[in-house]
Amino acid sequence: MHKILVSDPISEVGLTKLREAADIQIDVKTDLSQTELLEIIGDYQGLFVRSQTKVTAEVLAAAKQLKVIGRAGVGVDNIDVKAATERGIVVINAPDGNTISAAEHSFAMLIAMARWIPQAHQDLKQGEWNRKKYVGVELNRKVLGIVGMGRIGSEVAKRAKAFNMNVICYDPYLTSERAEQLGIALGTLEEVIKQADFITVHTPLTKETKYLIDTPQFFMMKKGVRIINCARGGIIREEALLDALDKGIVAGAALDVYEQEPPMESPLRQHPKVVTTPHLGASTEEAQLNVAIDVAEEVYHFLKNEPFRNAVNMPSLPLDMLNHVRPYLQLAERMGRLVANVILGAIEKIEITYSGDIIDKEIDIITRTVLKGILSVHLGSVGEVNDVNAPILAKSRGIAVVESRSNKSHGFTNLVTVNVKTNHEEKHLAGTVLNGYGARIVNYNGFTVDLSPEGNILVMEHIDQPGIIGRIGTALGNARVNIATMQVGRNQVGGKAIAFLGIDHPVENELIDKIKFVQGVQNLFQVDL
Ligand SMILES: NC(=O)c1ccc[n+]([C@@H]2O[C@H](COP(=O)([O-])OP(=O)(O)OC[C@H]3O[C@@H](n4cnc5c(N)ncnc54)[C@H](O)[C@@H]3O)[C@@H](O)[C@H]2O)c1
Numbered sequence: 001m002h003k004i005l006v007s008d009p010i011s012e013v014g015l016t017k018l019r020e021a022a023d024i025q026i027d028v029k030t031d032l033s034q035t036e037l038l039e040i041i042g043d044y045q046g047l048f049v050r051s052q053t054k055v056t057a058e059v060l061a062a063a064k065q066l067k068v069i070g071r072a073g074v075g076v077d078n079i080d081v082k083a084a085t086e087r088g089i090v091v092i093n094a095p096d097g098n099t100i101s102a103a104e105h106s107f108a109m110l111i112a113m114a115r116w117i118p119q120a121h122q123d124l125k126q127g128e129w130n131r132k133k134y135v136g137v138e139l140n141r142k143v144l145g146i147v148g149m150g151r152i153g154s155e156v157a158k159r160a161k162a163f164n165m166n167v168i169c170y171d172p173y174l175t176s177e178r179a180e181q182l183g184i185a186l187g188t189l190e191e192v193i194k195q196a197d198f199i200t201v202h203t204p205l206t207k208e209t210k211y212l213i214d215t216p217q218f219f220m221m222k223k224g225v226r227i228i229n230c231a232r233g234g235i236i237r238e239e240a241l242l243d244a245l246d247k248g249i250v251a252g253a254a255l256d257v258y259e260q261e262p263p264m265e266s267p268l269r270q271h272p273k274v275v276t277t278p279h280l281g282a283s284t285e286e287a288q289l290n291v292a293i294d295v296a297e298e299v300y301h302f303l304k305n306e307p308f309r310n311a312v313n314m315p316s317l318p319l320d321m322l323n324h325v326r327p328y329l330q331l332a333e334r335m336g337r338l339v340a341n342v343i344l345g346a347i348e349k350i351e352i353t354y355s356g357d358i359i360d361k362e363i364d365i366i367t368r369t370v371l372k373g374i375l376s377v378h379l380g381s382v383g384e385v386n387d388v389n390a391p392i393l394a395k396s397r398g399i400a401v402v403e404s405r406s407n408k409s410h411g412f413t414n415l416v417t418v419n420v421k422t423n424h425e426e427k428h429l430a431g432t433v434l435n436g437y438g439a440r441i442v443n444y445n446g447f448t449v450d451l452s453p454e455g456n457i458l459v460m461e462h463i464d465q466p467g468i469i470g471r472i473g474t475a476l477g478n479a480r481v482n483i484a485t486m487q488v489g490r491n492q493v494g495g496k497a498i499a500f501l502g503i504d505h506p507v508e509n510e511l512i513d514k515i516k517f518v519q520g521v522q523n524l525f526q527v528d529l
């Protein structure tokens with residue numbers, strides 16, 4: 001049974017699919033204090049949040065069984081994603097469902113601010129008829145500076161153009177081709193803020209964007225500029241904004257988000273030139289339904305071990321790409337497990353090389369899977385290793401991971417090679433996926449082999465001499481162990497050789513130790529793939 005805690009208000013309709021699953025239990029407990037959350041989180045495998053629940057490192061440490069966090073929305077700055085990643089917890093968000101609502105809200109705030117609508121409304125409600133006090137500005141032919149031209153920024157730009165505004169944007173990750181497609185001028189942050197009559201920010205809150213708009217930027221702005229923040233509190237430094245409003249640099253501001261939410265202590269809340277809403281950008285019926293359906297669907301796939309997208313702490317692949325690499329994931333995990341079982345010493349370096357058609361595909365997920373295979377053997381009970389935390393676990397153990405693509409032809413459509421170096425030795429595997437036959441190990445430490453990596457296998461490194469295989473077979477037979485498959489390989493007569501014996505069930509360690517003493521046997525490993 002998977003138990004999921006829903007700790008922020010999320011559309012019930014979105015949760016239907018999960019509620020209908022016999023092995024999923026949903027507990028909705030909103031408005032929990034941090035202490036209450038800490039007390040109960042240990043019982044859950046899944047957690048659904050919006051922006052209110054603070055999923056801190058402390059909460060994650062208490063969440064001993066947690067496997068997945070679903071964020072019904074875009075921003076994950078309320079989740080300690082780094083700590084979640086270290087613990088192998090997948091964080092999945094719903095990046096598309098509230099784009100239009102957030103863009104419409106940003107635009108509504110822009111217009112409301114330009115025409116003093118909230119202030120005039122409030123006055124009239126209080127019985128005042130203030131026609132002279134609230135003279136606004138037109139949007140027509142004004143310059144709108146957009147900082148962050150992603151999903152929401154682009155939608156805001158479209159709406160601005162419909163109002164005949166000139167749009168200029170700053171986004172260091174936007175290509176000039178994309179800007180051209182959107183029909184938008186691209187500039188530096190300085191160019192944008194110097195030219196704009198209105199500035200709206202639509203970036204995530206990151207180390208890089210924290211206080212992106214601060215006192216020096218306000219001093220560069222046109223006098224009378226108007227500012228909108230419907231993205232995240234902290235992209236604009238509130239103290240600097242307040243100062244710029246009071247100095248008359250900024251004529252008005254429209255804020256949906258705040259450095260501290262709710263912003264009860266912030267002087268901006270009461271400021272006559274500031275239009276405020278309580279983080280309502282995504283609060284529409286449509287957006288809430290969309291994000292709940294999207295995230296619930298993804299979490300459902302995750303829990304059912306099916307392909308899912310939109311994980312923020314691991315690569316997400318489009319379904320067609322995932323279907324293409326999926327057979328290689330099984331190969332990768334088994335190659336990882338195999339090499340980890342046959343190598344001696346502490347791992348220092350893992351090199352994974354890809355050749356063939358696959359080099360054009362998303363190979364990061366294959367690399368993660370190789371690492372998962374290796375580390376799950378080496379770390380054993382230390383903690384769960386999965387695709388999410390495998391790279392970080394390797395790094396934290398000082399293991400260098402090198403991923404590369406090669407154009408070398410090996411006679412296979414695709415080839416994955418894994419080279420592992422320890423403080424003691426180095427081992428090499430190459431594998432491929434054969435159409436209709438599945439995963440195959442085709443090279444083991446320089447020996448050409450054709451091994452189907454599955455089940456219980458005895459891997460025997462030995463000297464190529466008569467009688468060895470017979471003696472091993474007898475020892476296994478005497479212990480009533482049936483040999484189901486056998487693969488042998490050697491590079492030269494009488495030289496080093498390799499044998500893979502597929503057996504029906506695992507054998508006792510005493511028998512392994514006994515076989516190791518058969519003359520000519522150099523190493524014997526039991527592997528369960
Ligand atoms: N108020 C709300 O309720 C509400 C609703 C939805 C989203 N949001 C917030 O809106 C923001 C944008 O969401 P989105 O869905 O458009 O995200 P997005 O990822 O589609 O777009 C973000 C854009 O910011 C750009 N960017 C990143 N770092 C930058 C930097 N240093 N300088 C300039 N640009 C930078 C990225 O290249 C990207 O194009 C997020 O902070 C999100 O949390 C708020």
Ligand SMILES: O=C(O)[C@H](O)COP(=O)(O)O
Nearest residue numbers: 050051052073074075282
């Ligand atoms: O990042 C987001 O998706 C928005 O800020 C919405 O947050 P909310 O789900 O708390 O309304």
